[in-house]
Amino acid sequence: MQRPFLFAASILVCAPLAAHAQLRDTKVVTLDGAKNIVAAAEAEAKKNNWGMAFAVVDMSGGLILFHKGDGARASNGDFAVAKARTAARFQRPTKALDSLVASGRIQFLAADALPIEGGEPITVDGQVIGAVGVSGGTSAQDAQVARAGIAALRTKND
Amino acid sequence: MQRPFLFAASILVCAPLAAHAQLRDTKVVTLDGAKNIVAAAEAEAKKNNWGMAFAVVDMSGGLILFHKGDGARASNGDFAVAKARTAARFQRPTKALDSLVASGRIQFLAADALPIEGGEPITVDGQVIGAVGVSGGTSAQDAQVARAGIAALRTKND
Amino acid sequence: MQRPFLFAASILVCAPLAAHAQLRDTKVVTLDGAKNIVAAAEAEAKKNNWGMAFAVVDMSGGLILFHKGDGARASNGDFAVAKARTAARFQRPTKALDSLVASGRIQFLAADALPIEGGEPITVDGQVIGAVGVSGGTSAQDAQVARAGIAALRTKND
Amino acid sequence: MQRPFLFAASILVCAPLAAHAQLRDTKVVTLDGAKNIVAAAEAEAKKNNWGMAFAVVDMSGGLILFHKGDGARASNGDFAVAKARTAARFQRPTKALDSLVASGRIQFLAADALPIEGGEPITVDGQVIGAVGVSGGTSAQDAQVARAGIAALRTKND
Numbered sequence: 001m002q003r004p005f006l007f008a009a010s011i012l013v014c015a016p017l018a019a020h021a022q023l024r025d026t027k028v029v030t031l032d033g034a035k036n037i038v039a040a041a042e043a044e045a046k047k048n049n050w051g052m053a054f055a056v057v058d059m060s061g062g063l064i065l066f067h068k069g070d071g072a073r074a075s076n077g078d079f080a081v082a083k084a085r086t087a088a089r090f091q092r093p094t095k096a097l098d099s100l101v102a103s104g105r106i107q108f109l110a111a112d113a114l115p116i117e118g119g120e121p122i123t124v125d126g127q128v129i130g131a132v133g134v135s136g137g138t139s140a141q142d143a144q145v146a147r148a149g150i151a152a153l154r155t156k157n158d
Numbered sequence: 159m160q161r162p163f164l165f166a167a168s169i170l171v172c173a174p175l176a177a178h179a180q181l182r183d184t185k186v187v188t189l190d191g192a193k194n195i196v197a198a199a200e201a202e203a204k205k206n207n208w209g210m211a212f213a214v215v216d217m218s219g220g221l222i223l224f225h226k227g228d229g230a231r232a233s234n235g236d237f238a239v240a241k242a243r244t245a246a247r248f249q250r251p252t253k254a255l256d257s258l259v260a261s262g263r264i265q266f267l268a269a270d271a272l273p274i275e276g277g278e279p280i281t282v283d284g285q286v287i288g289a290v291g292v293s294g295g296t297s298a299q300d301a302q303v304a305r306a307g308i309a310a311l312r313t314k315n316d
Numbered sequence: 317m318q319r320p321f322l323f324a325a326s327i328l329v330c331a332p333l334a335a336h337a338q339l340r341d342t343k344v345v346t347l348d349g350a351k352n353i354v355a356a357a358e359a360e361a362k363k364n365n366w367g368m369a370f371a372v373v374d375m376s377g378g379l380i381l382f383h384k385g386d387g388a389r390a391s392n393g394d395f396a397v398a399k400a401r402t403a404a405r406f407q408r409p410t411k412a413l414d415s416l417v418a419s420g421r422i423q424f425l426a427a428d429a430l431p432i433e434g435g436e437p438i439t440v441d442g443q444v445i446g447a448v449g450v451s452g453g454t455s456a457q458d459a460q461v462a463r464a465g466i467a468a469l470r471t472k473n474d
Numbered sequence: 475m476q477r478p479f480l481f482a483a484s485i486l487v488c489a490p491l492a493a494h495a496q497l498r499d500t501k502v503v504t505l506d507g508a509k510n511i512v513a514a515a516e517a518e519a520k521k522n523n524w525g526m527a528f529a530v531v532d533m534s535g536g537l538i539l540f541h542k543g544d545g546a547r548a549s550n551g552d553f554a555v556a557k558a559r560t561a562a563r564f565q566r567p568t569k570a571l572d573s574l575v576a577s578g579r580i581q582f583l584a585a586d587a588l589p590i591e592g593g594e595p596i597t598v599d600g601q602v603i604g605a606v607g608v609s610g611g612t613s614a615q616d617a618q619v620a621r622a623g624i625a626a627l628r629t630k631n632d
Binding site: 028060062 | 336337338339340341342343344345346348349352374376378440445469
Binding site for chain 3: 544547548549552553556572575576580583585587588589590
């Protein structure tokens, strides 16, 4: 049976564009914003004594900030970047792709993506403007830490 | 059990070649042809309010035209090009490879191909001369939009 | 004078950043904007009977639109994309890198860039938000056509 | 005439190894050490109002920390990482390779290296244990900022 590539609860609500608009507005996380995100993620990791690597990327997956904790493996560095890039370019948590592959849609293994939980999109005003990737714990712990980081940005942004 | 690499209903009917012919005739989609294809595909996408990316390639997978709609993700751009390239180089709808992998022939995940529905070959006079790749909806929607594009070329070609 | 792109939710354009701002505003060329650019570039090329390839990319070098004219070579397709990507990522006309290498700074040949004239940044409100790359003529002709394309966006933007 | 591959003023003084020693001691910059380095580099850049990207890598070129300032271009991010990697793997300032190419030894353009000033090795007890790469200003400014960063580590280490 073929599984449709459906993701539930898409929260993307694009602002309406004027007909034939030449440009559209978007936002980018500043370095200070990325530092806040990772400081909160690092605090969450430290609280749990998890050695982790952290990456913040823009909407294209371009690296803004990367920190590799002393307890993190070389592979954690690779994973943090790849998860962040995947979440940004697919505009969804990497858990969505992780679950898709787990449910049998293995064709996505051929894509340029790391379908493993722990990458979380940064959504502002209904638009994905970047992502955070974490690696070092279980993939659920990685996602928890990534979300703790993003929550810090949201708080500051409110 | 090994599954034979068979595709049903091949419609390729090669024109007879003179014995030891040195050259053979083929066709290439012009930029105007590609624009027609994508205009029709974009209309089909817009009618359904789907944010998509579209690619038209030649028989080798070389890019002729690419449009990334405003609602499309970065990954949709990658997928549209990869699906078109796969359909052109394998000379069949990417759904064939998609189904093949789904049926257990996972060895094709090692190939330089994206075995996901949404790439459709452009067939003229029984010869695959290029392909269209679409991404942004479900894979079935992507294929529907790609075929709507190709239909515009066929109409114009008749 | 037309201003087709005022958005309800539009905040500020290039406003000074508050100390420790978490986010900053930027713009992206829409597909319609990219089509306008390339239509003007294609008109300039056609007027001169030059067979060319055209690419429009975002600020990271991600492809938004690509057209390969019938008279363009396969290498022109590669060059158009590479020049656009270079102009976007270095935030300057590729002629700057071209001249730098010509003047003896050959170390830039080791960079991931195509230091050949014909890539022009798209600058809006003093910020580089993307680029256009053209290939098919002399590099000076390529740059002329790229600028003709960008001028069309600017006219609409005024 | 063959140019000898000489670098002046090598300061590497390896600690004596016991005959046939199986293991040797080394050091790695911690994440806190890397943060100190980049905080000092960022301060030096800010003082001069230079928009820059910064990378700290280990002795193999593996990324430990990366910050891309808001005024830095995408290419600055690429260059900072590449310069740091080059300085670490060649165990010398990238200016040495830069000068080598400038003096005619262009064969080094074929290597997996970025021979442009602005990458500085981190040397502890006569051993190169990592490197810092900076990009965003002139290459001499980049090197100045990288050295300002490393000086902070040295101070703290004394």
